[in-house]
Amino acid sequence: MFRYxxxxxxxxxxxxxxxxxxxxxxxxxxxxAALKKIHKGEEVKVVGSGRTDxxxxxxxxxxxxxxxxxxxxxxxPIVLNSMLPNDxxxxxxxxVDANFHARFSVVKKEYRYKVYTSPYRDPxxxxxxxxxxxxxxxxEMEKASKxxxxxxxxxxxxxxxxxxADKVRTIEDIRFVxxxxxxxxxxxxxxxxxxxxxxxxxxxxxxxxxxxxxxxxPSILEQRNRINAGKTAPAEGxxxxxxxxx
Amino acid sequence: MFRYxxxxxxxxxxxxxxxxxxxxxxxxxxxxAALKKIHKGEEVKVVGSGRTDxxxxxxxxxxxxxxxxxxxxxxxPIVLNSMLPNDxxxxxxxxVDANFHARFSVVKKEYRYKVYTSPYRDPxxxxxxxxxxxxxxxxEMEKASKxxxxxxxxxxxxxxxxxxADKVRTIEDIRFVxxxxxxxxxxxxxxxxxxxxxxxxxxxxxxxxxxxxxxxxPSILEQRNRINAGKTAPAEGxxxxxxxxx
Numbered sequence: 001m002f003r004y005x006x007x008x009x010x011x012x013x014x015x016x017x018x019x020x021x022x023x024x025x026x027x028x029x030x031x032x033a034a035l036k037k038i039h040k041g042e043e044v045k046v047v048g049s050g051r052t053d054x055x056x057x058x059x060x061x062x063x064x065x066x067x068x069x070x071x072x073x074x075x076x077p078i079v080l081n082s083m084l085p086n087d088x089x090x091x092x093x094x095x096v097d098a099n100f101h102a103r104f105s106v107v108k109k110e111y112r113y114k115v116y117t118s119p120y121r122d123p124x125x126x127x128x129x130x131x132x133x134x135x136x137x138x139x140e141m142e143k144a145s146k147x148x149x150x151x152x153x154x155x156x157x158x159x160x161x162x163x164x165a166d167k168v169r170t171i172e173d174i175r176f177v178x179x180x181x182x183x184x185x186x187x188x189x190x191x192x193x194x195x196x197x198x199x200x201x202x203x204x205x206x207x208x209x210x211x212x213x214x215x216x217x218p219s220i221l222e223q224r225n226r227i228n229a230g231k232t233a234p235a236e237g238x239x240x241x242x243x244x245x246x
Numbered sequence: 247m248f249r250y251x252x253x254x255x256x257x258x259x260x261x262x263x264x265x266x267x268x269x270x271x272x273x274x275x276x277x278x279a280a281l282k283k284i285h286k287g288e289e290v291k292v293v294g295s296g297r298t299d300x301x302x303x304x305x306x307x308x309x310x311x312x313x314x315x316x317x318x319x320x321x322x323p324i325v326l327n328s329m330l331p332n333d334x335x336x337x338x339x340x341x342v343d344a345n346f347h348a349r350f351s352v353v354k355k356e357y358r359y360k361v362y363t364s365p366y367r368d369p370x371x372x373x374x375x376x377x378x379x380x381x382x383x384x385x386e387m388e389k390a391s392k393x394x395x396x397x398x399x400x401x402x403x404x405x406x407x408x409x410x411a412d413k414v415r416t417i418e419d420i421r422f423v424x425x426x427x428x429x430x431x432x433x434x435x436x437x438x439x440x441x442x443x444x445x446x447x448x449x450x451x452x453x454x455x456x457x458x459x460x461x462x463x464p465s466i467l468e469q470r471n472r473i474n475a476g477k478t479a480p481a482e483g484x485x486x487x488x489x490x491x492x
Contacts, residue, residue: 059370081367086373
């Protein structure tokens with residue numbers, strides 16, 4: 001058996017999320033359907049670095065799968081892409097050893113969140129960035145973001161439905177990239193809880209419009225209660241940008 | 247009555263085209279539904295500068311409509327956009343006199359066609375540009391395009407289903423903008439026949455890959471037969487960019 005690692009990009013707009021579910025079109029479902037065709041009807045399990053929700057995009061999702069097929073490495077993206085719909089694309093394939101695991105071997109992840117603030121709603125951005133047509137105080141947002149950096153219990157900043165017990169995560173960096181009426185916030189950390197980036201972003205935006213102050217963040221973290229943080233920013237602005245392995 | 251002229255942008259991906267039809271979601275249909283709500287159930291007819299096909303985008307479609315309502319000019323885009331779906335947006339509104347007609351007053355139009363040539367299929371471009379993963383000879387394409395400039399009978403370069411009798415049109419300019427693996431071709435003229443830009447583009451692409459020579463263009467024009475020109479390039483690369491009036 002060979003184990004392959006692939007970097008996968010997808011436009012999340014028309015998916016019910018990454019993970020296979022009984023109803024709805026999913027990224028994992030499309031990948032497994034393509035592999036099944038290539039394997040003449042045999043089921044091939046795809047393991048992803050983690051889930052993404054409905055509407056969330058990826059430029060650098062990582063998956064692995066095992067196969068007995070002898071296909072040259074540089075042919076895999078071509079063969080897979082010819083079987084995949086246009087809104088998913090295999091960017092890169094690598095032969096890895098059996099110890100590699102797309103989920104358990106993750107060292108860190110980068111998510112990016114895109115916002116555009118023009119008063120005019122742009123029909124070409126409506127599923128690729130969050131339209132938030134208000135002036136933003138970026139200095140105050142950056143100040144707030146510094147409180148998230150480091151190792152914290154992020155109970156206040158994940159969905160109340162989060163199932164994992166340990167809500168301590170480490171955020172290595174949060175960077176702001178601003179050009180004209182577009183803002184991109186880059187989040188890099190060792191792991192992110194369910195809805196965590198979207199709640200961090202929603203809270204930062206409330207700081208940006210003056211609804212909250214940057215100094216409030218430490219006490220929100222301490223309270224460990226989802227209700228104290230800001231709204232969950234919508235899915236369309238979120239991108240799983242890159243997954244890091246050793 | 248007041249007559250308003252509006253500049254409208256739309257992402258054509260999820261429309262069955264501009265013009266109202268019995269089945270399918272259309273741009274005109276959405277605009278008229280929004281105006282009907284604003285006019286408390288009264289039908290308001292929307293006149294566009296021309297049709298666009300299913301999947302074709304617009305950054306600068308122009309429409310007009312008549313209304314008895316007293317709404318300040320700068321409020322119109324806000325009121326209309328609040329009633330319109332996210333893939334259509336009113337960019338600008340202008341009060342015009344009753345002689346203005348969105349279709350009959352057109353002086354010239356600009357269309358743009360976007361192609362990307364990377365071997366990698368980009369899921370974020372798949373409905374916004376035509377994926378044509380072949381090296382293109384741009385010099386040869388530009389040479390070919392010069393033969394289209396001026397006043398010609400474009401029978402060979404319009405759909406065989408075209409209903410208008412007079413197929414003579416004037417193309418003022420065709421410009422090439424190339425950056426990395428993206429090519430944009432800009433077509434400016436006094437009017438374009440059904441599928442004309444897509445057939446011009448399909449023919450230019452065949453010149454680009456060496457399937458045709460630029461010198462063949464004059465004889466294709468002379469033959470006045472659709473069968474002699476290239477394939478119709480797909481809808482997703484085409485944008486109605488700007489409509490010019492006096």
